[in-house]
Amino acid sequence: MFLLQLFLVVACGCCCYSCVWTVERRERERLAMAKAxxxxxxxxxxxxxxxxxxxxxxxxxxxxxxxxxxxxxxxxxxxxxxxxxxxxxxxxxxxxxxxxxxxxxxxxxxxxxxxxxxxxxxxxxxxxxxxxxxxxxxxxxxxxxxxxxxxxxxxxxxxxxxxxxxxxxxxxxxxxxxxxxxxxxxxxxxxxxxxxxxxxxxxxxxxxxxxxxxxxxxxxxxxxxxxxxxxxxxxxxxxxxxxxxxxxxxxxxxxxxxxxxxxxxxxxxxxxxFRKPVGNFLAEDTRCLKWLDARPDGSVVYVAFGSMAIFDRRQFQELAEGLELTGRPFLWVVRPDFAAGLSKPWLDEYQQRVAGTGMIVSWCPQQQVLAHRAVACFVSHCGWNSTMEAVRNGVPVLCWPYFSDQFLNRSYVADVWRTGLAVSPGEDGVMTKEEVKSKVEKVVGDEGIRKRAMCLKDAASKCISxxxxxxxxxxxxxxxxxx
Incomplete structure (x- = not known):
């Protein structure tokens, strides 16, 4: 504190005592505020x-x-x-x-x-x-x-x-x-x-x-x-x-x-x-926010499976082609370790093919994305964090749980709140591109789902107010x- 006071004396001249008093007062206030x-x-x-x-x-x-x-x-x-x-x-x-x-x-x-x-x-x-x-x-x-x-x-x-x-x-x-x-x-x-x-x-x-x-x-x-x-x-x-x-x-x-x-x-x-960092493990690609700005209201399918889910090559390709079949703009988070055994040339060719409608990022500011006017629905693994973020923003969800408690969270979304639907695997356990296209269209087009999502959003807002x-x-x- 003495060195700080000395600096203020030199820097502030005749105002130094006032400056020192102000700093000391603020320090006292800070210490008084420190509850534990x-x-x-x-x-x-x-x-x-x-x-x-x-x-x-x-x-x-x-x-x-x-x-x-x-x-x-x-x-x-x-x-x-x-x-x-x-x-x-x-x-x-x-x-x-x-x-x-x-x-x-x-x-x-x-x-x-x-x-x-x-x-x-x-x-x-x-x-x-x-x-x-x-x-x-x-x-x-x-x-x-x-x-x-x-x-x-x-x-x-x-x-x-x-x-x-x-x-x-x-x-x-x-x-x-x-x-x-x-x-x-x-x-x-x-x-x-x-x-x-x-x-x-x-x-x-x-x-x-x-x-x-x-x-x-x-x-x-x-x-x-x-x-x-x-x-x-x-x-x-x-x-x-x-x-x-x-x-x-x-x-x-x-x-x-x-x-x-x-x-x-x-x-x-x-x-x-959305200014305070929330401890992401990967750097956010904020270019997606400008990309969303250029899209119409309620038009974009946002796709993200959290930090743990891993898809095999076939399931990844079925999802990719299903998103393409919807004909809707989509923002897809694909972590570097998301797909096992995927061919890089295949992914490069796919990205070129959907460049006009789809954007793929390695990570994104999800809360800002879900709060964006352009987002129509969220294709999600149903981690509770993502589920609450969807609820808080009134975004309908297409549930695609991967493991652990995500199956229970899916049940909340699809069965209790009825603010979304769940994908259904084929006999071989794979969600086909046709299933992806069909369920995205149903979630986006269901007025009841959208209204219930907004009602839940209002309830959440009242609780935290x-x-x-x-x-x-x-x-x-x-x-x-x-x-």
Whole structure:
């Protein structure tokens, strides 16, 4: 502070004392605003990092100091993709326990590694931060999928809040595992004992027992790893003083009746102007926004399958040709690792052929895209983050789930809210180009779907507005973290 004052004396001349007083006053105000030091820890995946980053921005806006903990690999990706420095959020990292060349899209392998290695690294990080003079961590806001971190926090005298970046329905099924085993729906290994459609309560999304999240997130031989993780997380659930989630009351009313202690604070977003980075792993290609500007209202099919989905060559080509058959302009996100075994000459020729109507990018600012007037529908993997972004913008969805809880989210869209439809595979499991064309036309042309999507958008807007249920719950959350 003395050096800063000396600089102001030299730079400001006769006004220096006023300048110094102003700086000191602002520093006092900043310190007075700093309610607590909050450490946030998402599950190491894009669909979790994004809502945690959005939540972190909101906490910074309310005066909290936030330390954001990523795995080392995800941390490097976020830093490389950042368009500018983050304000008020300190980005740090810990190892995930895997070697640099190991496949982090294999959730079984990832979960097994971080469950064994990350607890020790997190404890060391907290100690190193305090030794370096950082303020003591008052709260851990941890992912429900990282329950081991709750135990570490309690050991260190840090209070715990749990944040679910997925649907409450998905969390409810996990918390009901003991009951499902008792009722004979599941065995003690997590596999279904009988083929049936599961519905925990009227109004909740129906889900076939063959599509439970832990049974559809990796190779079957590693299923036990994920199921054991879910069961351990359930035991850690009670260590949290509060559980909040990226959802809203009207979207999942029946699920919230089942678990009234879980507070919805969503749909989350960092800021209405889309200026604050949300922790993307890939750099956004913003050229697509100008491309959208040149398209008519409600004309564009937006296609994106998140950060984990991988298509084989045939399925990729069927999707590509199906989009071409619609005759509609389309914006398609194709990650560098999205298609296995795809011929580059084939893709180059395809891009030349559709250059007048289609645009392909490796990543995009999805929230801005979904808010754009030109977008007619969203062909989506139905990750909960993407689902909430579609809801918040009133965009109809063509559901194409890939794994895990995405099948349950599809059920919300297609069966409960009825704001979209689902693709249907052929006998060989492939979605044909004819199926893609047909379902896109049905989603875009269905006035009822469009009206229901707009009604859900209005409900979400009311929830996050001042006085709405999500806004009130968020202030309860803020007040607790301030203690």
């Amino acid at each position: 030091h909050v450490m946030v820890l998402p599950f190491p995946a894009q669909g979790h990092v994004t809502p945690f980053m959005e939540l972190s921005h909101r906490l910074v806006d309310h005066g909290f100091e936030v330390t954001f903990v990523n795995s080392e690999v995800d941390h490097a990706l976020v830093l490389a993709a950042l368009p500018e420095a983050l304000s008020g959020i300190h980005l740090v990292s810990i190892p995930d326990g895997l070697a640099d060349d190991e496949n982090r899209k294999d959730l079984n392998k990832l979960v097994d590694a971080y469950s064994h290695h990350m607890p020790g690294y997190l404890e060391k990080l907290v100690g190193d931060m305090e030794a370096a003079g950082r303020p003591r961590v008052n709260w851990l806001v941890g992912d429900v999928g990282m329950g081991w971190s709750f135990e570490v926090a309690k050991k260190l005298g840090i209070r715990v809040a749990s944040f679910s970046s997925g649907s409450v329905a998905s969390l409810a099924i996990m918390l009901k595992i003991p009951k499902l085993i008792e009722d004979g729906v599941l065995n003690d290994k997590g596999w279904p004992e009988r083929e049936e459609t599961l519905q925990l309560a009227p109004g909740m999304p129906p889900l076939h027992t063959s599509l439970l999240a832990w049974n559809n997130a990796g190779p079957p031989e590693g299923q036990h790893i994920l199921f054991q993780l879910v069961c351990r997380n359930n035991k850690f659930h009670d260590l949290a003083e509060i559980v909040v989630c990226n959802s809203f009351l009207e979207a999942e009313a029946s699920a919230f009746k089942l678990f009234p202690s879980i507070l919805p604070i969503g749909p989350l977003f960092a800021d209405s102007e 001042k006085g709405g249920s999500s806004h009130k719950n968020f202030m309860v959350f803020v007040d607790l973290l301030s203690q």
